[in-house]
Amino acid sequence: MAVDYIIIGQGICGTWIGYYLLKENKSFIVIDKGNLQSASHAAGGLINPVTGRRVVTTWMAEALLPFVWKEYIAFGSALNLHCIDQKNSLAFPSATDLQQAFMERIKQQNSFIQQPSVSRETLRHAFNFPFDVFEINPCYVIKMQALLHAFRAHLTEKNILREEVFDENELQEGEGFIDYKGIKATKIIYADGICSSQSRYWKNLPFVQNKGQALVIQAEGLNASYTYKLGHLTLVSLKDNVWWAGSSNELDFTTAAPTEAFKARTTALLQSILKKDFTVTGHWSALRPATVERRPFIGFHPQYKNVGILNGMGSKGCSLAPWFARQLVQNMLYDAPLDALADVSRFAKALSR
Structure with a gap:
């Protein structure tokens, strides 16, 4: 052949x-x-143009974002599949330095960071957040x-x-x-x-073996038009009332399998932030090919x-x-x-x- x-x-x-x-x-x-x-x-499938505690723009973001939108649309058209959505990220800083980093980027007129398009009062019905909230726009979610x-x-x-x-x-x-x-x-x-x-x-x-873990949770009452950045944790809607909650970024690990420590830590964090009841229905783990x-x-x-x-x-x-x-x-x-x-x-x- x-x-x-x-x-x-x-x-x-x-x-x-x-x-x-x-x-x-x-x-x-x-x-x-x-x-x-x-x-x-x-993977949760999120494309986010900012990263890290200094809230910096990711490598090639200005070129990548319009490119991937066009290409995923074309891919979906070829396979009769809807595979990309714009779901901007509402970011809740978990510490003073993160809050200051977001504020500084707004002052610098970073084109990806803005004040939220949904009211803070509305968000307080679903989330506990000790600092402010910011919107990262655009963010895309790929239906992986x-x-x-x-x-x-x-x-x-x-x-x-x-x-x-x-x-x-x-x-x-x-x-x-x-x-x-x-x-x-x-x-x-x-x-x-x-x-x-x-x-x-x-x-x-x-190569660097980079382990990522995520929970799958069922939670009602969260607006699935957005993704949510809760400190180091991100919530991405997978389907009705089902959310991907991840992920870790582990360089030092003894097993590639899911761990109870991650599950317990992430569950506790979700309990402290979410005002909605949730149930853990899945636990994923994989090794990323990082460099x-x-x-x-x-x-x-x-x-x-x-x-x-x-x-x-x-x-x-x-x-x-x-x-x-x-x-x-x-x-x-x-x-x-x-x-x-x-x-x-x-x-x-x-x-x-």
Whole structure:
């Protein structure tokens, strides 16, 4: 069997690579076991243009926000799927320094931060908040589960998905081609999240295993037109009265599984902030493919020119994956340049060891 490309993984990165290759009428096979505990499946799907205790604008936010809105709309249209909503974030600072940071950004006329469009009196019916409240505009929510499932069904219908665990020992590189269990392709793209850190090709990249946990809660009476930033915790509506409450950002952990400590801590925080009753109905945990530089890995191996990667999105996969997937496809097909800050060639020395 011969195809143009092999894609390893059907998380958010693999999905967007496949989408852009289909638009270019290129042939490919996706190899993915379907791990529902992957970072993509466990994500809340929020795209937020500000971050951190200093309330700074995220990398490339000005360019990314209009791009992702247009691309997710187009993706949904292609698959007859509604997969993106604008749901601005109402941020409740949990400390004086955070309150001051928001106020300072408003004084600086940060285009993403404004006074809330809903009254504070209305919000006090649902939330306890000791400081003020601010609105981050725009914020988008991606329906991650629906998007991933819809594209998987599309791949299955076209008979271009192999539901199996990728075994790198079965991969062979030849002059100008790749062979994997009888599938011959011109290139292979690793888009399999943290698994790439164990690859013989990519193990020398500065991956960081970053654990994220989130609770799923049922709570009535919260306005689902918004997302809510409660200190380090974010609430994102998944469906009627069901909310994603996350996530942690753990660099030091002993297990990838959900922990009772996170559940207890997060439940206590929700009890202190929410005036509405809630029930915990789920607990998710996953390892994100983060990087030391907090910049993605995109491009081709300096020694194995037909082995590529799209990875390392950390917690920004919903916004960065479509941008860099398109860039990678344009590079493969039309030799378009890759962003120097993301191009994996910056690690050529380490990868050549």
